[in-house]
Amino acid sequence: MMTAPLTLDALDVDLLRALRDSPRAGVLELARTLGVARGTVAARLERLERAGVITGYGPDVDVVAAGYPVQAFVTLEIAQGALDDVAAELTARPAVLEAYATTGTSDVLCRLAASSHEDLQDTLLQLNRSPTVSRSTSVVVLSVVVAPRTLQLLENRPRTAPRRAPAYRDAR
Numbered sequence: 001m002m003t004a005p006l007t008l009d010a011l012d013v014d015l016l017r018a019l020r021d022s023p024r025a026g027v028l029e030l031a032r033t034l035g036v037a038r039g040t041v042a043a044r045l046e047r048l049e050r051a052g053v054i055t056g057y058g059p060d061v062d063v064v065a066a067g068y069p070v071q072a073f074v075t076l077e078i079a080q081g082a083l084d085d086v087a088a089e090l091t092a093r094p095a096v097l098e099a100y101a102t103t104g105t106s107d108v109l110c111r112l113a114a115s116s117h118e119d120l121q122d123t124l125l126q127l128n129r130s131p132t133v134s135r136s137t138s139v140v141v142l143s144v145v146v147a148p149r150t151l152q153l154l155e156n157r158p159r160t161a162p163r164r165a166p167a168y169r170d171a172r
Helices: 010-021 027-034 038-050 083-091 117-128 151-156 166-171
Strands: 070-078 096-101 108-114 133-140
Touching: 010 027, 010 038, 010 151, 027 038, 070 083, 070 117, 083 096, 083 108, 108 117, 117 133
Parallel strands: none
Antiparallel strands: 070 108, 070 133, 096 108
């Protein structure tokens, strides 16, 4: 059963920003930063975690700095009904950082990381040997234009002030 998405208010977004800016901050430090009670921060964090808005606390890893400077996006056309098999194969390959089922001419979009162009080629050859992959197309990443982000999206929507955080409302 799918639950309705959580409606974020201004305090939720500011809490997420504070966590992004100081991912190792404790509840007390976050409460001081935001000017709200410690219990408010703890309750908000628990609610955001339970709703699946916060999915983890890092660390964020830069794959280039970790020795994998070559990245590519790969689209896969797969055999009809083979999505579960392809998902299992992709999950078993450490070079696959993420993969998504898509609409359009391809069925799956993957992001790969490799230590060299030769390493990328080996991974692509392995993917093409799969009986469930009928065709692949790859593009090599030259540079990152916009790094993965979410906070700008959340900040873009007008937010209401939290009903039960008077110190927060007064401070803003």
